[in-house]
């Protein structure tokens with residue numbers, strides 16, 4: 336009796352699991368993803384020059400090794416197909432941004448990731464926290 340009652344539940348779980356698995360497979364098959372890590376410190380980036388290929392999705396991770404909050408802001412870089420825009424955690428002055436701006440924020444000792452499709456060109460990236468860009472938190476992303 337008990338098995339009769341629980342088996343549909345198990346079957347449903349298996350079905351849901353299969354769907355989840357299929358979705359995961361589809362996602363990983365499109366694994367031509369460029370992964371880039373930019374480390375932020377107080378007050379610099381490493382690296383400050385990043386090269387990317389166009390028409391290949393980018394997964395950009397910002398690792399904050401500083402004590403202050405930092406972000407990476409790149410106006411014009413995204414082709415407007417951001418998959419998972421991330422704004423991390425913590426207080427951050429939200430500047431109005433257009434859809435082609437790539438923006439990712441990481442609090443101290445944290446990391447955050449953003450995914451986007453890069454447009455061809457040369458773009459300056461910088462930290463939008465007041466004063467940081469002027470202090471040297473800037474770099475260049477080249478997409479070829």
Ligand SMILES: [Cu+2]
Pocket residue numbers: 378403404405406462463464467472
């Ligand atoms: Cu900063």
